[in-house]
Amino acid sequence: MVLIYVGDIIVTGNNTLLLKQFISQLNTKFALKDLGPLHFFFGIEVHRDESSLYLNQGKYVKELLSRTGMLHLKPCQTPMTTGKSQSKFDGEPLQNPTEYRSIIGGLQYLTHTRPDLSFAVNKLSLFLQAPTSAHWSAAKRVLRYLKGMINHGLHIKFANHLSLRGYLDSDWACYPDDRRSVAGYCVYLGDTLVSWSSKKQVVVSRSSTESEYRALAHVLAEISWITS
Structure with missing residues (x-):
């Protein structure tokens, strides 16, 4: 996988030899500086242990x-x-x-x-x-x-299973100015949190049930996108 932002590139994969070959090929086309294992990228610090990443x-x-x-x-x-x-x-x-x-x-x-x-x-x-x-x-x-809690962050860890699980909740009519609801969800891949959201719903729900179903639709759409 390659992540590119302006002049900064992250290259990752599970085959060290192929990664080195890919970097060498890039270096024949562009002037590159290989900084080695990832430690810092656009304000995000990366720490490792034997089986996990901490962001x-x-x-x-x-x-x-x-x-x-x-x-x-x-x-x-x-x-x-x-x-x-x-x-x-x-x-x-x-x-x-x-x-x-x-x-x-x-x-x-x-x-x-x-x-x-x-x-x-x-x-x-x-x-x-x-x-x-x-x-x-x-x-x-x-x-x-x-x-x-300055150093709190994400824990990306090893798991024997990579099933997708989503959790959701909504707070019905919690905004006093327009009576709209807020919906939140989080999606896990295995034991790792990979996606989350908390935002105001764009329409007024007439019941808490309607608000919950809208939140369910949002998390299902997110899971469908991740699956694809």
Whole structure:
């Protein structure tokens, strides 16, 4: 398998000889620099042991906290508080919404290896157009959560079976401004999490059952795509 982004290339496979031949052939056409086993790629750190890969963005998290002046924050155990759902009318409008948008953009990139952030970041992304002081406080809580769990990430491990399993849930009419639902799912290949999502549904569901069926349709579509 070959993954290419601009000038950076990851080449992977289960035959070392073929990999070396492929890299040699590429080198005859293009000027290449072989950096050896993968350790770092676009902010994602890769660590190995005998049977597993670990992906995290610890360095990126530290840079994000430093850039936003949040390294001094006291960590918290959860990325969000429970209770009343946030509304676009909560709080006072921010005088400089650019900083809020920059932080949310940085958090969105973190969801590549941090599925635990998907729900919170998706919710905060809804207020990019006109963020308020309440939304800013919620964003800072996510950063406090990251402060205490900088090196968390994905564990890609060996499994004797490679069956696909999907899990889903929905929260009916949880958005107070438009009464839409949020649906989330995660898909496992063997024991490894390979796909996840948390997003607001595009239509208003008239019942919790309808909301659940829409969530089911989303995860089935994802599993069909992975299978193909």
